[in-house]
Amino acid sequence: MHLPGGLARFSLTTARFSVKKQSNMFLLQEYGGIDVTRRSVSSEIEAMEEPAGGSSSGVYLLPEFEALASQAIKTQVSKMLSWHALKRWDFNVFDLCHLTDGNPLLFVGWAVLGSPHSQYAMARACGEDVDLDSFEGYNFIDSDLKIPLHTLCDYLRVIQEDYISVNPYHNETHAADVVQSLHALLQMSGEELHASNLEIFSILLAAVVHDVQHPGSSNAFQANARTDLALIYNDSSILENKHVSHAFVKMFDSKADLNILCKIDRSKVAKIRNKVINAVLHTDMSLHFKTVSDIKGDMMKDDYLSDEETRWDVLMYILHMADISGQAKPRPLSILWTDRVMDEFFVQGDQEERLGLPISPNCNRHTTLKADSQIGFVKFVILPAYEVLGGIIPQVKERVAPIVEDNLEYWINQRKVESPDMDSTA
Incomplete structure (x- = not known):
């Protein structure tokens, strides 16, 4: 970054808060984009008492878990949300949605971000005589992040409610699936990523909020229809900007008591917020090919995962995948997701037709062939991207890439049924 010599030599660590120094700090912050806030934890934060359920001394059980219809269902949900089960690539979020009375994001978020306290609480509620130390998990609750578990669950509940359930695809079930899939990929990576607690928490939080309030139509639709969102966000990653903005508006609403970062040093809060914003913006599909190309470039560097900036690029890529x-x-599962996304595409196409807008690719229910649309998507988007991810996480190459190849073969065979006159090798 290029700064005037006098400002470049200005040291925040030795500065006294004279009028001149404060003026220089203002110039650095306002015109240089540099965070000049003091890095100490405020006395107000230090003085705050630990809320009930926010420490390992107590057991916080999600009220919705307590309200499940029977002990048998509680036991089944507890098994589904065990640390081992949450690592499964074939995790069935649709089954979880049914068992939890339509609360998939709340339960998955509680189980993943609240681990191991969530697993401990469920086991105790199911009558098991266990100790917290016997459970694995991220343990954001007792780490330096000190995430209050009851506030986390309140926040998850509000974010889940703000997903639009009537959307066939972009709803709370998709969000829960992304959180669990991200967690599974992180666990496949083992210790290779060398990521910190703050980095892992930030990327998981980004997964929770990444599509909140999604309207069920694309960025292209927003721009073509000149919606309020398109005008607010200047046609740039319209929905992604909306999602992450809403997430922090809710979190930092002083009247709502949903600030899950309330016990963290101000500088760390700023860092988490910056990472979550960047991660959600990187889920914009129009950036896909650039993102894949950038990650390939990162992988050519020596010991690329030891660099914090590059490591965060990789974590954002894992979220995108x-x-x-x-x-x-x-x-x-792949067929269920395909049916849902095609239903949502067709609803958008119907709306585009009514408004006299160009109908987006794969959104015309009268001309789009499901198999044909999936062949191109899997062949040119999904498979190459997972092959790159397999270079970072070997288990992806061994466990996931073969599934993608099998799904591509399935859609090629399906196209022979839908359009027997078409060249099946395309």
Whole structure:
């Protein structure tokens, strides 16, 4: 960054808060984009008491878990949300949605971000005589992040409610699936990523909020229709900007008591917020090919995962791959996700037709062939991207890439049924 010599030599660590120094700090912040806030934890934060359920001394059980219809269902949900089960690539989020009375994001978020306390609480509620130390998990609750578990669950509940359930695809079930898929990919990576607690928490939080309030139509539709969102965000990553803005508006609403970052040093809060914003913006599909290309470039560097900036690029890429993982899942799940996304595309196409707008690719229900649309998507988007991810996480190459290849073969065979006169090798 190029700064005037006098400002470049200005040291924040030794500055006294004279009028001149404050003026220089203002110039650095306003015109240089440099965070000049003091890095100490405020006395107000230090003085705050630990809320009930926010420490390992107590057991916080999600009220919605307590309200499940029977002990048998509680036991089944507890098994589905165990640390081991949450790592499965064939995790069935649709089954979880049914078992939890339509609360998939709340339960998955609680189980993943609240681990191991969530698994401990469920086991105790199911009558098991266990100790917290016997459970694995991220343990954001007792780490330096000190995430209050009851506030986390309140926040998850509000974010889940703000997903639009009537959307066939972009709804709370998709969000829950992305959180679990991201978690599974992170666990496949083992210790290779060398990521910090703050980095892992930030990317998981980004997964939770990445599509909140999605209207069920694309950025291209927003821009073509000149919607309020398109005008607010100047046609640039319109929906992604909306999602992450809404997430922090809710979190930092002083009247709502949903600030899950309330016990963290101000500088760390700023860092988490910056990372979540960047991660959600990187889920914009128009950036896909650039993102893949950038990651290939990063992988050519020596020891690329030891560099914090490059490592965060990789974590954002993993989130992006979790977001588009439908065609990388075993056949029954991949077909369910395909049906849902096509239903949503067709609703958008109907709306575009009514408004006299150009109908977006794959959105015309009268001319779009499902198999044909999926062949191109899997062949040119999903498969190459997962092959790159396999170079970072070997288990992806071994466990996930073969599923993608199998799904591609399935859609090629389906196209022979839908359009027997078409060249099946295209």
